[in-house]
Amino acid sequence: MTESSYKYLYRIDSPADLRKLSQQELVGYCDELRRFIIEQLALNPGHLGSSLGVVELTAALHYVFDTPYDKLIWDVGHQAYAHKIITGRRDSFRMNRKLNGLSGFPKMEESAYDAFGGGHASTSISAALGIATAAALRGERRHAVAVIGDGALTGGLAFEGLNNAGAANTDLLVILNDNRMAIDPNVGALKEYLLSISTSKRYNAVKNRAWAHMERTPRLRRLIQKVGNALKQGFLQQSNLFESLRFRYFGPVDGHDVGQLTRVLQDLKEIKGPKLLHVLTVKGKGYSPAERDQKIWHAPGVFNPETGERATHGGNGDEPPLYQKVFGETILELARTNDRIVGITPAMPTGCGLNILMREMPERCFDVGIAEGHAVTFSAGLAAAGMVPFCNIYSSFMQRAYDNVIHDVALQGLNVVMCLDRAGLVGEDGATHQGAFDIAYMRSIPDITVAAPMDEVELRNLMYTASLGRGPFVIRYPRGAGVRSDWRQPFREIPVGRGRWLRDGTDVAVLSLGHVGNTVAEAVERASADGVSAAHIDLRFAKPLDATCLHEVGRRFGRIVVVEDGTVTGGVGSAVLEFMNAYGYRPQAELLGIPDRFIGQGTQEQLRRICGFDLEGIYRTIMKSKK
Ligand SMILES: Cc1ncc(C[n+]2csc(CCOP(=O)(O)OP(=O)(O)O)c2C)c(N)n1
Ligand SMILES: CC(=O)[C@@H](O)[C@H](O)COP(=O)(O)O
Numbered sequence: 001m002t003e004s005s006y007k008y009l010y011r012i013d014s015p016a017d018l019r020k021l022s023q024q025e026l027v028g029y030c031d032e033l034r035r036f037i038i039e040q041l042a043l044n045p046g047h048l049g050s051s052l053g054v055v056e057l058t059a060a061l062h063y064v065f066d067t068p069y070d071k072l073i074w075d076v077g078h079q080a081y082a083h084k085i086i087t088g089r090r091d092s093f094r095m096n097r098k099l100n101g102l103s104g105f106p107k108m109e110e111s112a113y114d115a116f117g118g119g120h121a122s123t124s125i126s127a128a129l130g131i132a133t134a135a136a137l138r139g140e141r142r143h144a145v146a147v148i149g150d151g152a153l154t155g156g157l158a159f160e161g162l163n164n165a166g167a168a169n170t171d172l173l174v175i176l177n178d179n180r181m182a183i184d185p186n187v188g189a190l191k192e193y194l195l196s197i198s199t200s201k202r203y204n205a206v207k208n209r210a211w212a213h214m215e216r217t218p219r220l221r222r223l224i225q226k227v228g229n230a231l232k233q234g235f236l237q238q239s240n241l242f243e244s245l246r247f248r249y250f251g252p253v254d255g256h257d258v259g260q261l262t263r264v265l266q267d268l269k270e271i272k273g274p275k276l277l278h279v280l281t282v283k284g285k286g287y288s289p290a291e292r293d294q295k296i297w298h299a300p301g302v303f304n305p306e307t308g309e310r311a312t313h314g315g316n317g318d319e320p321p322l323y324q325k326v327f328g329e330t331i332l333e334l335a336r337t338n339d340r341i342v343g344i345t346p347a348m349p350t351g352c353g354l355n356i357l358m359r360e361m362p363e364r365c366f367d368v369g370i371a372e373g374h375a376v377t378f379s380a381g382l383a384a385a386g387m388v389p390f391c392n393i394y395s396s397f398m399q400r401a402y403d404n405v406i407h408d409v410a411l412q413g414l415n416v417v418m419c420l421d422r423a424g425l426v427g428e429d430g431a432t433h434q435g436a437f438d439i440a441y442m443r444s445i446p447d448i449t450v451a452a453p454m455d456e457v458e459l460r461n462l463m464y465t466a467s468l469g470r471g472p473f474v475i476r477y478p479r480g481a482g483v484r485s486d487w488r489q490p491f492r493e494i495p496v497g498r499g500r501w502l503r504d505g506t507d508v509a510v511l512s513l514g515h516v517g518n519t520v521a522e523a524v525e526r527a528s529a530d531g532v533s534a535a536h537i538d539l540r541f542a543k544p545l546d547a548t549c550l551h552e553v554g555r556r557f558g559r560i561v562v563v564e565d566g567t568v569t570g571g572v573g574s575a576v577l578e579f580m581n582a583y584g585y586r587p588q589a590e591l592l593g594i595p596d597r598f599i600g601q602g603t604q605e606q607l608r609r610i611c612g613f614d615l616e617g618i619y620r621t622i623m624k625s626k627k
């Protein structure tokens, strides 16, 4: 299946075009839309499964609602490719997630149809309620629709939104897109509840009678009111979570029947107050490899659309492994010898490598759903009871749990190991997902250790050191592969707050934190061949800093360069300058890292270049020391 070999029948460049189609044509268009997404993503990777799952729902929403006047808010936004394509971005879609191209998520500045930006989960209900409330205050008759997945609904923020909306009685439609999957299979009691209301015979018998009435009557509004009132007093309210929260619950409906969806949405437009439509979909719908292995096909990378064969990074043989694999293998090794070690992840077991522990010791590994704050406080509870929790959270998602880190972990001095995966520039996921801020936001917390390994062996040793009970301990490391294939080495304790003097020099001291140190090592090498004698120090810790090392740097060097894969504002460079200032050293200093602006999507290498800490940027900065 290639774009050139298939002649598309429908050319839809806006929802207005879409609304001209007949119901039958809409079905045909959905097939083509699905084909187009598969074709595009085969070459230019992205979030495939979720987008394929909402093709019909997206078409139905734009068909029925008057977008962009009516507001569609996509939760996470990784499923919004059909939405982008329908709303005038078909041609630019080939630049999805690429440098200077489209964001992989809805983004307000990208299109008037993107009513609210996304990337992180569970925000849609709150945002839609805000938009609906503003409309009500202004006397506007616009609809606000939040589309939230069953995974995103596990996030506490979603319930804060439901709780508020149910009481506010504002006109709001929440569409629950239930495919029983997060990235990995969805987890938790809510998942079982959703299954039970989808399959309960007694519940559905009552509800289906209500639906049948709705579809038959011409005087819809009055009847719905009647049915609604009857139901409110009766069975549904007590047995339905959403009804208990004062939402009218509708469904479940087949999310791949575009005809039924348009009819139901049309009906729901007429109903006032907070409503929830439960839609059942299949993640990866219409592409059999993606339906078969929904986890892998959440974001499969490049693939052959005919065969479903994927290009993968093996991390096998002599190739350096992914940090994620090293994390997973290492926690398993540590857990085998220390039965107090447990693993916690908020919905990212495969992404972070904790699935390796989960396979062998499922009872000591906890996927808590998309619930970062809970993951941290749950870990704190485990630590308070004597366990050694390794709580693995992507750096940008940890932003959600900041108070939990301060209030529940640090303030109580608990031995929680917080592994921040995807720290630094992550690449194609763009601004919402860059792990830019963690050094700055973590190092300002008292009594916490913040470390970053330069390679896989260092990661293992830091994990080992943290497992010995060193108080709140953060280990940050990037998305992707390390540099060593000889990483399976015996554990060695690393003295907390001690850096490594990797190379001596006289003209300039280059200090780095974490994996970027490998690029610094190369730049220093090159610079020394070109006549600049540069010392290189791997700081290892952003907190506590290595005072002995920094005193020596302060005494000996008139120029320093600090390099980090994190924000320059408040980062480890700032920490070094605070130190220098405190002790009266006055080196001329240059800080390389993520500048004070949001960095969009691109490859990691492109983004490092833009930020000025790729090999060339670091080399040029060092060469300014040439006399
Ligand atoms: C706060 C936060 N935590 C974790 C993630 C990573 N993440 C992105 S999509 C996803 C699964 C979402 O599941 P669901 O909402 O059901 O959508 P589906 O992929 O099934 O369409 C997760 C865990 C995120 N984007 N934001
Ligand atoms: C949409 C989302 O938040 C995730 O799917 C994220 O893109 C995963 O990132 P990784 O590919 O780095 O695991």
Ligand SMILES: [Mg+2]
Pocket (backbone or CB within 6 Å): 149, 150, 151, 152, 177, 178, 179, 180, 181, 182, 186
């Ligand atoms: Mg889901």
